[in-house]
Amino acid sequence: MSKQKCPATIYLNSLGSDTSREKMHSLINGIARMLNKDALFDTYDWSTLTYDDVYKIINKLKRQQKTPNTINTYLAAVKGVAKEAWRIKMIDIEEYQHIKEIKRVKGSRTDTGRALTVAELNQMIDHCIQETGPIAMRDACLIALVYGAGLRRSEAASLPLSSYSKKKGEIKVIGKGNKERINPLNSRVLDIIETWLDERGRAHGPLFVRILKGGHITDDSIGEKTVYNIVVRRYKEAGLESLTPHDLRRTFATLLLENGEDLSIVQDMLGHASINTTKRYDKRSHGSKIKAGKALPL
Numbered sequence: 001m002s003k004q005k006c007p008a009t010i011y012l013n014s015l016g017s018d019t020s021r022e023k024m025h026s027l028i029n030g031i032a033r034m035l036n037k038d039a040l041f042d043t044y045d046w047s048t049l050t051y052d053d054v055y056k057i058i059n060k061l062k063r064q065q066k067t068p069n070t071i072n073t074y075l076a077a078v079k080g081v082a083k084e085a086w087r088i089k090m091i092d093i094e095e096y097q098h099i100k101e102i103k104r105v106k107g108s109r110t111d112t113g114r115a116l117t118v119a120e121l122n123q124m125i126d127h128c129i130q131e132t133g134p135i136a137m138r139d140a141c142l143i144a145l146v147y148g149a150g151l152r153r154s155e156a157a158s159l160p161l162s163s164y165s166k167k168k169g170e171i172k173v174i175g176k177g178n179k180e181r182i183n184p185l186n187s188r189v190l191d192i193i194e195t196w197l198d199e200r201g202r203a204h205g206p207l208f209v210r211i212l213k214g215g216h217i218t219d220d221s222i223g224e225k226t227v228y229n230i231v232v233r234r235y236k237e238a239g240l241e242s243l244t245p246h247d248l249r250r251t252f253a254t255l256l257l258e259n260g261e262d263l264s265i266v267q268d269m270l271g272h273a274s275i276n277t278t279k280r281y282d283k284r285s286h287g288s289k290i291k292a293g294k295a296l297p298l
Contacts, residue, residue, distance in 0.1 A: 007084035008032075008041040011077075014084075016176070017154040019224050027077045034060055046081060047090045051098035054078055058105065068107040075104060113247045115254035115283035120240055121147060125192070127238040134199040135211050139230050141196035142208055146231070146245055148189035149173060150252035150270050153224040153245050159207040164193060175271035183269050253281035 008028050015021045025041065032044035034057050039045075057078065061071045079099060086096035116124075121143075128140035146156050149171050163172040170184045185193070199217070200209065206221035222230075231245045249270070256266045267278040 005088065005090075006042045007046050007088060007090060008044070008081045010084040010088070011080040012041075014080075016178075017224070019152075019154050023073075024077050024080075027074055028081060031057060031074060031078055031081075046085045049078075049082060049085060049091060049099070050095060051102060054082075054099055054102055058102075062105075068105045071105045075102065113250045113283070114241070114243065115251040116147075116240075116243065116247065118255070121248075121251065124234055124238045124240060128234060129192075133215050134217055135215070137196045137199050138208060138211060139234055141192050142227065142230055143234060143248065144189045144192045145171070145185075146227070147248040147252055148185050149183045150249050152176075152249065152271075153227045156208065156227050156245070157222055157224045161197075161202070161204060161207050164207060166190065166194065173271065177273070179271055181268060181271045250281050250283055253278065254283040257282055 012021050012025055012028070015024060028041040032039040032041050035049075035053055036044055054075070057074060058071060061074060066074075079102075082091065082096055082099045085091045086093060125140050125144055128136045128143065130136075142156060145151060145159075146153075151159075151173065152175065155173050155175055159171070159173070163174075165171075169187075169190055170182050172180060172182050174180055200207075201217070203219075205219050208222045208227075210218045210220045210222055210226075212218060227245055231243070231248065235241075235243050253266050253270060256269070257263070263275060263278060266281075267275050270278055270281065272278045
């Protein structure tokens with residue numbers, strides 16, 4: 001099948017970030033292999049796709065004990081491919097409508113990530129600050145801002161310097177679906193950003209840039225993979241438990257909720273379309289729930 005006529009390729013190219021494309025590429029390859037063990041996303045004959053095939057995929061994932069969220073991500077991927085297949089007249093409108101109307105799987109599972117303590121956050125940031133040179137300061141700023149503004153990897157990697165306002169004490173973030181949000185920053189995060197900018201300079205361009213051996217600061221933005229690698233390397237060096245950049249985002253949500261902020265406020269600050277997604281980020285301990293229950297007035 002020509003890649004120019006492959007609906008899976010068209011769908012992947014339509015996605016807004018490298019992370020989304022990478023994730024969906026893997027899922028769609030898995031879907032193709034479920035339908036034909038010898039196929040890949042760009043060799044499978046998507047013209048044969050039916051709504052019965054989609055139900056078979058869902059049921060196979062259920063037998064594999066995949067979570068509802070995972071199954072629904074697969075479902076979103078196959079619906080996206082089906083839509084492009086219909087657009088290029090590979091499948092007819094009736095078949096596409098049947099696939100489109102397949103409902104999401106109900107249910108949820110506890111999110112597997114974790115929230116850091118404030119002591120862990122400071123341990124990680126201080127470890128960077130104790131080093132010398134621009135790489136250490138960039139990494140400290142990245143960790144502080146991913147936590148302090150609840151950023152996704154893709155958001156951190158793509159931040160321009162112009163998104164930051166020292167005067168207003170805030171950062172403007174363009175998130176999923178090209179949605180803009182403006183998050184205020186606490187004083188320590190602002191201080192760390194300013195210290196990094198003393199190293200980086202104030203010229204227009206990416207906030208977080210590549211730094212070559214010898215400490216030469218380039219004008220090139222870092223990638224999402226670099227954001228991941230920085231966080232992983234720094235938590236290991238600081239002697240912390242395993243974590244990912246998304247755990248810093250979970251920590252942002254959890255500490256806001258522990259501080260008594262309304263769930264809808266946290267939803268806005270995270271840039272979530274659904275409040276149910278925000279709920280999964282809540283890593284408050286069972287002890288917090290016990291305390292809340294006992295404090296209920298009667």
